[in-house]
Amino acid sequence: MNVIVAGAGRLGTQIAQVLAAAHNEVTLIDSDDDRVAELEGRLPVRLVAGDACEPALLEHAGALTADLVIATTGDDEDNLVISLLAKRRFAVDRVAARVNDADNTWLFDRRWGVDVVVPAATPLISLIEEATGATDTVALLRLSKAGVDVIETAITARSRTVGHALAEVPLPEGTVIATIIRDGQPTVPTPAFTLRAGDEVLLVSHTATEQEIHAAFQ
Structure with missing residues (x-):
């Protein structure tokens, strides 16, 4: 395209x-x-x-x-x-x-x-x-139409999760990390992925609010 x-x-x-x-x-x-x-x-x-x-x-x-x-x-x-x-x-x-x-x-x-x-x-x-209008760019995109919210949060130098692996972040129930954008590049997250300032985390959840996501990462 x-x-x-x-x-x-x-x-x-x-x-x-x-x-x-x-x-x-x-x-x-x-x-x-x-x-x-x-x-x-x-x-x-x-x-x-x-x-x-x-x-x-x-x-x-x-x-x-x-x-x-x-x-x-x-x-x-x-x-x-x-x-x-x-x-x-x-x-x-x-x-x-x-x-x-x-x-x-x-x-x-x-x-x-x-x-x-x-x-x-x-x-x-x-x-x-x-x-x-496509779903092959990011497979999880259709979730927002099935009652699942897509939530974005930015990691700053003051975020308490800086330097921590994703496995250490207590995510709200029903929430998964879809991708992390670092230096403009989307990255497939793994439990060992270590967060740093400037990262943007995209999550999907059918239960959590933006405030709960913010509390988990900030």
């Missing part, structure tokens, strides 16, 4: 990493030249510097042959413009856009070319599931 991700912030970068790891062809766009330069050589994706709201830039990034465009910038207006261009000008089959301000949610519909609207608080792998 050919994917364009607009916005190389934390969320856009993670999405690009996960989709690239699933053997998709990913192009990541950002208007900040310094951000693009920072990511050079660190991501298994094609990086493009420029404004994704410009049709010429989107065409250069490969919009004419894209199967999926995901707008993840921090500006709702930009995400709407990118979505409209992707759908109306380039006839991209599937377009997903992130809503940063909940008050703007009503705008994000098919009139603006948006097939999938994703609230800012949506966990990473739920976002990927909704955006791609």
Whole structure:
């Protein structure tokens, strides 16, 4: 699948990493030249510097042959413009856009070319599931539709689990760790995996709350 991700912030970068790891062809766009330069050589994706709201830039990034465009910038207006261009000008089959301000949610519909609207608080792998419409990227993604929540927690230098193996973390009942993202790379967890600051832990649970997960790791 050919994917364009607009916005190389934390969320856009993670999405690009996960989709690239699933053997998709990913192009990541950002208007900040310094951000693009920072990511050079660190991501298994094609990086493009420029404004994704410009049709010429989107065409250069490969919009004419894209199967999926995901707008993840921090500006709702930009995400709407990118979505409209992707759908109306380039006839991209599937377009997903992130809503940063909940008050703007009503705008994000098919009139603006948006097939999938994703609230800012949506966990990473739920976002990927909704955006791609696929279940082979991460096998556990369908669980969120079967009454199982996907919960994300970030490990900081102050987290009490830093330096501890996963086997030492007392998880709430009915909870399993789906994956850990370290340095932008998704990793299959093992009981001996040692947590460090900067890790992002994605869990699935049918009983635990976000507060309980936070208490277990923080």
